[in-house]
Amino acid sequence: MKKLFGTDGVRGTANVHPMTPEMALRIGAAVGRQFRRDHSSVHRVVIGKDTRLSGYMFENALTAGLTSTGMNVLLLGPVPTPAVGLLTRSMRADLGVMISASHNPAQDNGIKFFGPDGFKLSDSVEAEIEALIESGVEPAEANEIGRAKRIDDGRYRYIERVKSSFPRRMRLDGLKVVIDCANGAAHRVAPETLWELGATVIPLGVSPNGLNINDGCGSTQPQAAAEMVVAHGADVGICLDGDADRVILIDERGKVGDGDQFMAMMAARWAEEGRLKGNALVTTVMSNLGLEHFLKARGVRLERTAVGDRYVVERMREGDFNLGGEQSGHIVMTDYATTGDGLMAGLQFLAEMVRSGKPASELLHQFDPVPQLLKNVRFETGQTPLEAAVVKEAITQAEAELSDGGRLLIRKSGTEPLVRVMAEHEDAALMQRAVDTVVAAVENAVGG
Template identity: 50%
Template sequence: MAKKYFGTDGIRGKVGEHPITADFFLKLGWAVGQVFANERHDFILIGKDTRISGYMFESALEAGLTAAGVDTHLLGPMPTPGIAYLTRTFRAKAGIVISASHNPYYDNGVKFFSVHGTKLPDEIEQEIERYIDTPMTTVPSSSLGKAKRVVDAAGRYIEFCKGTIPTRLDFDGLKVVVDCANGATYHVAPHVFREIGAEVITIGADPNGLNINDECGATKPQKLADAVLANHADLGVALDGDGDRLIMVDHKGEIVDGDELIYIIAKSRLRDKLLIGPVIGTLMTNLGMELALKQLGVNLLRANVGDRYVMELLVENKGILGGENSGHIICLDRTTTGDGIIAALQIMVEMQDSGKTLHELKSGMTKFPQVLLNIKTQAKPNLDGDEIQKAVKDIEKKLGDTGRVLLRASGTEPLIRVMVEGQNEDKVIEYANQLAEQVAKAHGCLN
């Protein structure tokens, strides 16, 4: 059964537009309470990022849960993976994250974690939706839920992050610039890296409710690159607004994306005989990463775009490592979900163990030029037409084994995404434009 409100990563949208309204969050909190409330002392965690609407939605969710007779533990601003960890370690019935991740401040959303620190299964999300569409009732006054603040949430998560790397290592003398995207890691990430011995220079750590992800963080890493060069740092760490994405910068100011970081971690785990199962990427994972892993004897499997699908393939294939080029990196041998801080720590461990710079570590993989074009459509996209398929096959033939073509419809916008990848950048650009023109022509639209 199709879900009405939940997408692949929870519920997300522009604040004030359905369903991202205060009254919807009130009803959502009540619905969640109906699904998870079994015993009087059950409780649910609520955390959020730093966008201004989080205050409103936190209160609305709390009120809905209270009306359902469920206690609430409020974490305040916390990274999404930190909420996953605390849900598991507190043995809460569920964890709720109020965040729109890497989106601008005027968006917001909500996603959930189970008692195991993993995303909720489809059947639970569908059950929540069923209650959203039923009349809301309030339990008797004697059965109302209570709320309390968890004052040491950040400290608990900081210690957990530090515990994912060996205590034998000393990072004294390593200079790191950390960009917190004015988001949920602003009071966590600098402490983690400082407390393992690194010299830390922090940027993007002054949230005001309106500047989350604003020209900073994992989606806009140029400011970090500039800061690394200006401070003669050894590396830079860029997180997104809720802390589940990681992009890094090497000492030369070059940006290191999720594919390159996953490759480095995979090679490290393989050397230490700790890599289990295949590495999981997505349809957008660079072909250069696939070929570099193949040279190591490591298989890459591709999931649909989205960390939820990466996780499904990891579990299905009993793997421990996967992610996306956007910086979602899942290390299941360390935690239960994508975590930017923990992924960065794994890279830093490999730098120490190998004695190599981040620039040297990433050199084992050569990224292929990749061009992605978006074609706006006015009707439901049809990618199976004869002309489009002929154009795809013609380009695939020209690229041979050293290139890829991918056409896919966006799941959230009226767009067709055209991706061409290959060794020759000029040819990749030429083929991508040719295919985009053919797609636009077939749909009667302009690029």
């Protein structure tokens, strides 16, 4: 069982285990050994990062670990997570590394890995890497130590790839777009891409200082962008998170949409065009029942996975599906990218606005969602609240109450010490009571 890796790589508070430079060096050496199986050819790894202050520290530590095992390191600087997946494959690298804690605050950081095919690593490979970290690895001979090199054009390569997913000969002339980059990895590439395609760009969150990533902006805090959309009379708002692998859209009235509505639009459109492979959309257990009902009425199947875009991608690859994502805004289109890409998804939405002539408010309301309530309960490291008898009893009670036309989902977050309690039901009062029952039991188990 994995101890170090969570649902999306290794993540935590900078300079606190496991996110220390010492551990990053060990991780770098372990993945270097894992992906450098022989000494007969040149091996290389690309490293990208977001704009966190601690990114410099982890970049240096990972580089030291990787080069110590003979890997040549190509440093991309600040680029979105999907750019690392793209460039790993494009540059024929053996491994891709992204240093980012995604939507988390600036004091956190994380390390994500991509294989030579540009896709995130499987659980089994991560388990092998953990074993190497625990056992330690032999460094390379002195004459086989790797080199490190800065790559200056990574973001331009990514911009061109993103633009290639946009319909040829279509332009965004006349569209006024608020783009919130969360003071993160896309603070340059997103505004530049939209401008090159002809949009009038109103930027937000494009002044990173190492400490303000996701601070009052981005996909998890879209209120500022919503206010800007209304104030500037914009047609749409696009909110990315710190590493730009997710997107939240805002209509011309300032109303915030979610990933479920976007996926409903895309799945229906692609199914109509005969482009939806397997006639199915892959999403997680968090997606609303309303999405499932919407798709079923159109003959499209919904496949659910565990929470985490990597599990969505794994199911997509297993079933040869080409569209998937999460309610939180990870949108995966494997015809174009190997992981969630917020900017690319935003461009697909803009393309549909141009093609259909419909406003964002209409496109972001594909179905009426079943009432959904999510509450989080924080716990201390070492606590196991879901194993408490009082919690198990409360869950059983809540499931019984919601069994007719609703559902209950209880899970531990893979990135934070939180228990997430989510319920759906047409009867909002019943849903509220079920969630509150479980939340109270969990709070009791963790001591308030």
